[in-house]
Amino acid sequence: MTQQGKGAASVRPGLPFVEQSGFEILGEEERAVQQAMHKFAREVMRPAGIAIDKLSADEVIAQGSPYWEFMATAAASGIEFDAASDDVPPQELAKLQAIVVEEFGWGDAGLAVSLAGAAFPNMMAKRAGNQELVELTAGKIGAWVATQPDRGSDGTMLYPAERHALAPQGNKGNLTAKISGGDIVINGQSSAWVSNGPVAQVAILSIVADYGDGYFDSEGHPHGVEVVVPLDLPGVTHGKPLEKLGKRALPQGELFFDDVKVPVRYAVSLGDDYWHGHASTWSTAGVAMGELMTGLARAALEYALEYVHERRQGGALLAEHQMVQSRLGAMARKVETMRALARRAAEYTALSPAKHPYYTGGTKVTCTDLAFEVADEALQLFGGNGLTREYPMEKLFRDARAARIEDGENHLLNMKFGYLNTQLYKGGRVGS
Numbered sequence: 187m188t189q190q191g192k193g194a195a196s197v198r199p200g201l202p203f204v205e206q207s208g209f210e211i212l213g214e215e216e217r218a219v220q221q222a223m224h225k226f227a228r229e230v231m232r233p234a235g236i237a238i239d240k241l242s243a244d245e246v247i248a249q250g251s252p253y254w255e256f257m258a259t260a261a262a263s264g265i266e267f268d269a270a271s272d273d274v275p276p277q278e279l280a281k282l283q284a285i286v287v288e289e290f291g292w293g294d295a296g297l298a299v300s301l302a303g304a305a306f307p308n309m310m311a312k313r314a315g316n317q318e319l320v321e322l323t324a325g326k327i328g329a330w331v332a333t334q335p336d337r338g339s340d341g342t343m344l345y346p347a348e349r350h351a352l353a354p355q356g357n358k359g360n361l362t363a364k365i366s367g368g369d370i371v372i373n374g375q376s377s378a379w380v381s382n383g384p385v386a387q388v389a390i391l392s393i394v395a396d397y398g399d400g401y402f403d404s405e406g407h408p409h410g411v412e413v414v415v416p417l418d419l420p421g422v423t424h425g426k427p428l429e430k431l432g433k434r435a436l437p438q439g440e441l442f443f444d445d446v447k448v449p450v451r452y453a454v455s456l457g458d459d460y461w462h463g464h465a466s467t468w469s470t471a472g473v474a475m476g477e478l479m480t481g482l483a484r485a486a487l488e489y490a491l492e493y494v495h496e497r498r499q500g501g502a503l504l505a506e507h508q509m510v511q512s513r514l515g516a517m518a519r520k521v522e523t524m525r526a527l528a529r530r531a532a533e534y535t536a537l538s539p540a541k542h543p544y545y546t547g548g549t550k551v552t553c554t555d556l557a558f559e560v561a562d563e564a565l566q567l568f569g570g571n572g573l574t575r576e577y578p579m580e581k582l583f584r585d586a587r588a589a590r591i592e593d594g595e596n597h598l599l600n601m602k603f604g605y606l607n608t609q610l611y612k613g614g615r616v617g618s
C-alpha cells in the first residue's frame with residue numbers, strides 16, 4: 187500500500203483518453219482528416235459564420251461579402267462536403283464523412299448547410315452514375331428544391347396511406363413538370379426556404395410531374411421527377427434572400443421557373459423510380475443533419491465548459507458547483523448520444539440494401555432536438571450573458587432552433603418514424 191498522501195496520484199485513475207470528438211478511438215487517417223477539418227472549422231468557418239450572422243440577408247449575398255470570401259477559401263482549399271471516393275470502402279467512407287461534417291457543424295451550422303447544398307446536385311448525379319450531369323454540376327453552387335409555398339411537409343409523404351381520410355388525393359404544389367417528347371418543362375416556384383436559393387447556379391428539383399396522364403396515379407398519389415436544372419437557363423429567376431431566425435450565414439430564398447426546358451436525360455429519377463429516388467436523396471440529407479448538429483452541440487458544450495471555468499458565483503467557479511457539474515454531465519451525455527446515433531444512421535444508410543428516410547428522419551429528430559437542448563442549457567449556464575450578442579450562445583441557440591424545422595419538421599418526422607414502425611410490425615419485421 188502506498189503511504190497516505192505520498193504518490194497518491196499514481197494509484198488514482200488518470201484522465202481518460204479522448205479524441206477531439208470525445209470518447210472514441212480513431213484510426214490514424216481518421217484523426218488526420220479530423221484535425222485538418224477542425225483547423226479549417228476553427229480558423230475559417232467559425233469567424234466567417236460569426237461575421238456573416240451580423241449582416242442583413244442582402245448584405246450576405248452582396249459582391250465581396252464575407253460569405254463569398256468563405257466560399258472562395260473553401261473552394262481554394264479543396265474543402266468539400268462530399269467525401270466520395272472509389273478507393274475507400276463505404277463503411278469507412280461513411281465514418282469519414284461523419285467526422286468531416288461534424289467539424290463543419292462545429293465551425294458554423296449555416297455555412298455547413300451551404301456547403302452541403304452546394305455539393306448536393308453533384309452528389310446525386312454521381313449516385314445516379316450520370317456522367318453528363320456530374321460534369322454539368324461540378325464546381326458549381328448547388329441547391330435542393332423540394333418545398334413550395336403550398337407544399338411543405340406534404341412533399342415528404344411517400345405513401346398514399348399517410349394522407350388524411352378527408353383528402354381525395356395528394357398535394358401537387360406550386361412547382362411542377364410536364365414530361366413529353368424527350369423534354370421536361372418546369373413551371374412554378376419553390377418555397378423561400380431553399381438553401382443557397384439566392385446564390386445557386388444549379389439545382390436538383392424534386393417535384394410533382396405529369397407524364398401525359400395527369401399528375402396523380404390511381405391511388406391519388408402524385409407522380410414525380412428528380413431533375414437537375416442549370417439555373418442560368420432562360421425562364422429561371424432567383425428571389426430575394428430571406429431574413430430569418432438562425433443559420434443566417436446560409437442564404438435562403440425562392441427560385442422561379444417559367445417554362446424552363448431541360449432534356450429528359452437530366453432526370454436523376456423518373457416515372458416509377460421517382461419515389462425510390464426521392465427517398466434515397468432525402469435519406470442522405472437526414473444523415474448529414476444529424477452529423478452537423480452533433481458538431482453544433484459539441485461547440486455549445488465547449489463554450490459552456492470554458493465559461494464555467496471563468497465565472498465565479500457562490501464563492502467558487504461555476505465549474506466547482508456540483509449542480510453545474512450535473513448539468514454539464516447531462517449535456518455531454520447528449521453530445522455522445524448524438525454522435526453515436528448520427529454515425530449509426532450514416533453507416534446504415536451507406537450499407538443497407540433498402541435504406542429509408544423515415545429512419546434517418548427519426549435520427550434527425552433525435553439529433554436536432556438534443557442539439558437544441560444542449561444549446562439551450564449552454565445558454566442558461568451563461569446566465570444573462572447568454573442572451574447578449576457579445577457572447578456566442580444566442581447565435582448557436584438560434585442556429586439549433588432552425589434545425590428542428592429544416593429537412594422535415596420534427597413532430598412530423600416523429601410521426602413518420604412511428605408510421606414506419608407500424609409497417610415493419612405488420613410486415614412481420616418487428617414484434618415476432
Ligand SMILES: Cc1cc2nc3c(=O)[nH]c(=O)nc-3n(C[C@H](O)[C@H](O)[C@H](O)COP(=O)(O)OP(=O)(O)OC[C@H]3O[C@@H](n4cnc5c(N)ncnc54)[C@H](O)[C@@H]3O)c2cc1C
Nearest residue numbers: 330331332333338339379380381588592593594595597598
Ligand atoms: C434552415 C432551413 C433550411 C431549409 N432548406 C431547404 C432546402 O434546401 N430545400 C427545400 O426545398 N426546403 C428547405 N427547407 C424547408 C423545410 O424543409 C420546410 O420548412 C419543412 O419541411 C416544413 O415545411 P413547412 O415550413 O411548409 O411547414 P408545414 O408543412 O406547413 O408544417 C406546419 C406545421 O404543421 C404540421 N403538419 C404538417 N403536415 C402535417 C400532417 N400531415 N399531419 C400533422 N401535422 C402536420 C407540422 O408538423 C408543422 O408543425 C428548409 C427549412 C429551414 C428552416
